[in-house]
Amino acid sequence: MALIEAKKISKIYETGEVKVEALKNISFDIEPASFISFVGPSGSGKTTLLNIIGCLDKPSSGSMFVNGTDVAALDRVRSSMFRGENIGFIFQDFNLIPVLTVYENIEYPLLMVQNVGEEERRKRISALLKDVGMADQGNKFPDQISGGQKQRVAVARALAVQPKLILADEPTANLDHASAYMVLDIMKKMKKEFHTTFIFSTHDPKIVGEAEIIYTLEDGELKKRTAVKKSKKAKGGKHA
């Protein structure tokens, strides 16, 4: 069974009398434990699509099933709960909570969203900090670490609740290449370890090849689905 089933998704933004069709009749399926990239130029609809998959926005028409749930039909509170249980987010600007330390940022969704017990929290956070190479940075605040480190913390935060799906909107846009590939390597490693599906949007052609499947969007339409060969992935992976 597919983790994500998108059926004829359209999204129209209305500003006064002006209507902008951000997504046009898009359909696709994504299997569990995939590493997916949505590519396309700015304004092609990548972020809109990720927002709909992530229950942050609703389609104007069509249906979006995530893990068997029609996310478009969820009300505000239920969609919050669904996100908290099933979806992790990685943002372009990292979006760490500035008043919390690295450790506390990763702890936040465990404590405030999933209400996980203290012992379990400590165990998971220690493992994640080690996985993302931040084991000795737990007590630092976000303004005391670099951009690459912040995004690694964001990845750890997204993974903390052990979601089935992680959505990353331009996760490497604010990073240099070395940091970008480091973050992508961590994401791939985590995908293997936790069987989590990673979907990220990007318009950076150099990191596009890191994905297993690439969906190309243009003017709100899904133009192409490309399965990337293993050898190319390996090549891309060594870039870092």
Add this chain to the structure above:
Amino acid sequence: MRKIFKIAFRNLLRYRRRTVLTSSLITFGVVAVLLFVAVSGSFKNLMIGQITDSMIGHLQIHKKGYVSSIDNLPLDLSINKEGIKKIETVLKQVPEVEAFSPRIKFGGIYSNFTETTNIRLNAVYPDNEFKTVPQLLSRLSDNSKKTLDPGEIYIPELLANSMNVKPGDMAVIIATNKDGSVNGKQFIVAGILGSVTGPGGRDGYIHYDDGVDVLRMEQAETHEIAVRLKNFEELLNIDAVLRNKLGLPSTGDKAAKGDKDSKGSKESLEVHTWEALSPFVNIANMIDIMSIFIKVMLIAIVMISIMNVMMMAVYERIREIGTIGAIGTLPGKILSMFMVEGLCLGVAGSIFGSIIGLIVIFIVNTLEIQFNFGREVFIINASISAGDLIGISVIVIIISLIASFQPAFKASRMEPIKALRHV
């Protein structure tokens, strides 16, 4: 919940200057209210104490209709010997009554053989009077005699100053009795009484037997019985008890309640608390109203400052709200995060305000600040009850929560997608 408090506390520290300014404003408001309540309360209590302890007593019993014509000091509205005896019996039955003093009240002419003037007099049994209004003795000038024997008179300070009278001088009191005959008697001035605010504050005093003599009473009559209670806080209860025992209607109750002990005196007497006898009660009520207004101002200060700072906090953290909303924080939790922040401001303001307020009250008392009120000088002795202290703090905390609610609710209702787009 601990995490929510931690986040709230750190967010307050994040905008340190703003937090300090807002907390200072609330602290200042709390200090101002505490100081006002303490000083005005002490002034009120001082005045009530002076009025009840040096003139009126806590309660008074009169013949029905006497109080409404008290300015004329009507001699015919007196309680006869039998009535006095019955009232005394009732008063002795009530253990909460500490002392009582029967008074003959009349107006007369005071003469020092060269000048004359009007004078209002109370004829009293000195021992009873001093027990009922213990501060009367403290009103006497230093060179006054502290006992009042038959043939002696205490005269008010104003009269003594205007007629240049001093203790030991001779004087004559001339008065008309209820039958219309005039009589006079010679007295020695035993003391000069300092004036105090309120009715009876400028009256003279003679011995009860002299009052009977001057007014040529065939048998002792009394116009007023002043009563002192052991516990002033029990005033209203004892008022009701006395009314019941004397067979008088309770306050606001027109139906008289019969009592075996009070036959004969039924409906012929009146019992009044000091509040019904002294116009100072209006000033006391005004002080209470002013306290309410000051508290309303504090509420406004807390409400506006916390609402303002919380609205700013929400506006500045829209993207953060979007982030925590996106990762699954429920709206109720977002609401509580911001409400706790406002609550922390209120709690900090009330704690600091209470501590500083108590220190300021202590300093005011240490400095013994004098307050001139006409001819009288009061030393401010401010005090605040634990009830007032807790009450004001609770008001601040509740208002903090109310003021935080609107911004917190706004934050909780934000769509994560819109909040994340906010620049």
